[in-house]
Amino acid sequence: MHETLERWSTRRAFILAVTGAAVGLGNIWRFPYITGENGGAAFLVLYVAFVLLLGLPVMMAEIMIGRAGRRSPMQSLGHLAARSGASRHWRWLGLFGAATVFCILSFYSVVSGWSIEFLVAAINGDFRGASAADIGAGFDAFLADPARLTFNHSLFLAMTLLVVAAGVAKGLERLNNLLMPLLYLLLVLLAGYAATTEGFGVALGWLFLPDFSALTPLVVMHAMGHAFFTLAVGACALMAYGAYMPDHQSLPRAVGAVAVLDVAVALLAGIAIFSVVFSQGLDPGEGPGLMFVTLPIAFAELPWGALWLSVFFLLLLLATWTSSINLAEPMVATLQGWGLRRGLATAVVGVAVWSLGMLSVFSFSSLAETRVLFGMNPFELVSTIPPEVFLPLGGLLIAIFAAWVMPEEAARYALDVGPGGFRLWRGVVRWVAIPLTLVVLVAGLS
Template structure:
């Protein structure tokens, strides 16, 4: 097939930044970051996380965006083109394919969780979840998970929304979606923080998140902060490379990347300040992991004034965050298909989205019909792992660290210094700092994450 290098470009730097922030902001910002911070030393963890963002996350993000901007195509074709330009092996194309495969697999189970959030919006509106009885809320969640029909329907609706946005293209689809969803997301989040400050125990929540307890800092905590910093900004899976391919030539990547990581971190911190005052005001457990969103928080909102209204807003917030992330996961697949003659964007979005929905059935059935299926039960570490668990482990612990490591190595070691120095537009001192972090610190950090996840 002939390959077309013609893609729409972002209308403005602001639109690109909102789309990129939307890609990085997701369910992990809403519960995982605050939860990790709370159980891992509070402010000490936050300081370590910010340091990891600056010395690991930001250099990798700059590297991935630079690859996209230089290649101007989907991840596989970008890596093939840049490798040819530098006189390197065409095997570098496999890095792009690894990212596309990771995005494909992640979206298959991410959309299932997004479907849970969608399901909770009408449940809050109807009042089914406005109760302080933990048995009722737990039963409601367990009933959802036990019903393959409900799970399939909500998983399908979430994928339909994602496909609809991506199929319409960059300007009519993704840009219009983020122009609406991202301001709405920030508005709802700020409103929830203000509400939590009034109706909840804001002082205790502030201490929970920001009071540094360095006695809790262990090597495992540092590695968790490092992993959170890497995964939080959606690098290593080709989404940022694809978004970078749509950048106009005059956009300076380092400044845009800095804004992206700052906004992503602020959303995580604000989410904690929106959640934990309500949780503490009701005497609930803030360290309840995934159950924090779907079990603990409904109980918390039911125990405060106007809890039904603000609980509904909270789950609308989660849906918005999930959608902006999911469109960035589908885009690398569609971008590749769009580059091949005869494959229209709308058709490729529908076909790819349908295949992702089908793959998502493995995750749906992992919570009910196939809950007892453990393919790797012969290994102690995976003896209770479901198909959902295995896909999550494979993508998060293998594909993403390896993909991120390969991308940052290519950008800093393989691409010519003249190319990256000119494209980044940094001062000599700042460029040397980025080069050192990208060449040495980031790969070593990703190797540590990979080793810790596999052998830890």
């Protein structure tokens, strides 16, 4: 396959696209509850440190490979491996990445569909005056209703694939240019509202005044794993975006901007969520139910709560939408590398992802007690193994390929930081990021 002719039209478009890929459930759903479970500020300090030492170097490696290859992930890896005299079997890493995002998008679409249901419920004021027991029972009833889950899963997936089918310039770029500024506007509005609540000061102290005595090896592992997960690295998805990167853009500056924007989303979401939670005297360590049970309870008791809860679920929907597009793109790019037109490739991906996602839909009802592997039902399996095992394994192999295998001149050109900057990056990847990624992988396997 020849080099792709598609490019992001501007440097800003590339940064917004990669930020849209990174910002999603990891920032707005997973970050608040995992921070709540792991002691607040001490976890936050570790998370930011691991973003710098682990997430950013591997993210740069992944984008760099795509930029140097200017092809689909599978084709780029094979082309660069051939240039360096290495085995062309490295191209199968691109297929492994596509399989990883295939599994992840199947459950991601189902969970993201929940935000559609809750957005409509919040707009309708369904949570106003409801007790905690009523809201919890309502959530359980929703999960047990495969027809409602199927509708939301199908709608969300259709929203995603319609954008991907339109291509880089007309689809992905236009949507990111519109939605990412809107997402940050909604976040700032929510944080501004949080500043008016009684729990705002408590939330700031809890998030930004660390108590390092609360740290345990498990908290360190969670911080390391979340830093890896939140930047969307390890599945060759950013490799696909790197292939469309403008020729004269600084990769380190772009990735640095993405990291700042990504962490800012997590912090603003945390401030907004924990201010509301503390205002109502609720537990910040409620786990995954924090988003869909605890928050509706908390907002229901606050002035203008229904409005701000609607804003929050709109924010969640926008974030998961831009992120899911990133998950679909490498699969479509891989099929395009095999000769399929973009429209047909998108349709094939859509049917396959929807079908696998139906196993997750029924995992809350008829398949709830079905144990597929490791004592897990289908939803538990695809929402655990790919993010916790496949992503770190993919990230490890990407880092090894970028730092040890691909031609040095191609790496230098794609990274574009000068001799000293290249040596620093390669040293950090070889001796810091790769060992840390290996630790994340071992933890996921244990």
